[in-house]
Amino acid sequence: MSSSxxxxxxxxxxxxxxxVIAATGFSAKAILIKLAYRWQVDAVTLLALRMALALPFFxxxxxxxxxxxxxxxxxxxxxxxxTLGLSGYYLASLFDFMGLExxxxxxxxxxxxxxxxxxVLLNWAWYRRAPGRxxxxxxxxxxxxxxxVVAGEGVGGQRELAWGVALVFASSLxxxxxxxxxxxxxARVGSVRFTALAMTVSCLAVFVHYALAATPPLTALxxxxxxxxxAMALLSTVLPTFLVSEGIRRIGANRASLISxxxxxxxxxxxxxxxxxxxxxxxxCGAALVIGGVLLVGLRK
Numbered sequence: 001m002s003s004s005x006x007x008x009x010x011x012x013x014x015x016x017x018x019x020v021i022a023a024t025g026f027s028a029k030a031i032l033i034k035l036a037y038r039w040q041v042d043a044v045t046l047l048a049l050r051m052a053l054a055l056p057f058f059x060x061x062x063x064x065x066x067x068x069x070x071x072x073x074x075x076x077x078x079x080x081x082x083t084l085g086l087s088g089y090y091l092a093s094l095f096d097f098m099g100l101e102x103x104x105x106x107x108x109x110x111x112x113x114x115x116x117x118x119x120v121l122l123n124w125a126w127y128r129r130a131p132g133r134x135x136x137x138x139x140x141x142x143x144x145x146x147x148x149v150v151a152g153e154g155v156g157g158q159r160e161l162a163w164g165v166a167l168v169f170a171s172s173l174x175x176x177x178x179x180x181x182x183x184x185x186x187a188r189v190g191s192v193r194f195t196a197l198a199m200t201v202s203c204l205a206v207f208v209h210y211a212l213a214a215t216p217p218l219t220a221l222x223x224x225x226x227x228x229x230x231a232m233a234l235l236s237t238v239l240p241t242f243l244v245s246e247g248i249r250r251i252g253a254n255r256a257s258l259i260s261x262x263x264x265x266x267x268x269x270x271x272x273x274x275x276x277x278x279x280x281x282x283x284x285c286g287a288a289l290v291i292g293g294v295l296l297v298g299l300r301k
Contacts, residue, residue: 015250018243019259025240027266029232030105031274033097036228041221043097046229048210049218050093051203053233058199061242065193073189080185081194085201088178093202094209095171102164103153104277109267110149110290111168116257116297117142118176126180138296145289152283191245199241261291 036046073081100108117139123129131139153161178198186194221229248256264287271277279287 011250015247015256016259018247018250019256020262022240022244022247023260023263024266025235025243027109027263028270029236030100030108030267031270032228032232032236033100034105034271034275036225036232037101039222039225041225042215043094043101044206044210044213045215045218045221046225047093047097048206048215049221049225049229050232050237051206052218053230054237055200055203057233057238058196058203061192061196062200065190065196069190069193071188077185077189080181081189081197082201084178084182084185085198086205087174088182089199089202090205090209092171092175092178093206095167095174099164099167099171102160103168105271105275106264106268106277106279106283106287107149107153107165108168109264110146110287111165112172112175113264113290113294114142114146114169115172115176115179116294118173119179120297122176122180134296138293140293141289141296142293145286145291145293148286148289149283150286152280152286191249192242195241195245258295261295264291 033046096108096112099111120131120135120139124131150161150165182194182198189197244256244260247259268277268279268287272279
């Protein structure tokens with residue numbers, strides 16, 4: 001008992017640190033994107049740069065996890081994996097990058113943070129798992145909070161604001177589709193193997209899109225954009241993707257969800273510090289409602 005308790009506490013601390021670092025990395029992504037946009041780079045080119053720099057790490061992870069795996073992936077599983085990779089990482093990333101051309105990093109992060117509420121609605125639509133009172137309360141709080149944050153954005157550029165909100169909401173929705181559809185496949189394939197393969201599929205899809213879009217070559221991008229792209233690839237893609245999986249393994253999904261709720265607050269803070277974004281009291285109230293609503297969903301029994 002005496003020897004296992006310190007080990008358990010150490011395991012919990014390690015899991016907590018993993019989730020905190022992952023949340024920080026994910027939170028910095030929007031800031032890095034907004035900084036890169038100052039060099040007039042378009043969303044598709046920037047996304048291609050991020051994926052090009054991240055792909056080698058996912059290929060190595062896919063190779064390593066496949067060597068350790070005992071079972072083979074069948075044709076039907078491959079089809080599901082490719083579909084989910086396109087939805088959860090290609091489309092979700094594309095919509096996110098495009099949306100950040102129109103809205104603030106703070107608003108983007110809060111909209112993305114809605115994905116657990118969308119998972120509830122998708123489970124209701126697909127599996128007839130009707131939300132309970134707690135889930136309905138969470139949905140009400142979350143979307144009321146988003147309405148307050150959007151209202152606090154001001155009266156200028158309403159068309160651009162609406163388009164940016166729609167794009168980022170589409171990103172959150174496609175990621176929720178990925179989560180709902182991937183649970184059974186992850187159980188059969190393994191989380192590291194599945195994530196690495198899905199991300200590899202996403203990277204290849206981004207490269208095809210980039211090749212067809214007739215955008216400037218990556219070699220023509222300014223050096224600061226390359227540094228920002230490298231930071232996005234390592235600190236906001238590769239590292240947090242695997243750290244959050246390790247954190248969930250150590251402390252469980254509920255506790256990881258609770259700790260991850262610091263993400264929107266970190267993004268808002270980073271936006272104020274590095275981008276000079278202004279967050280009004282009404283928007284802070286909206287952010288609190290969103291976080292509270294998502295926690296009601298994430299911590300349900």
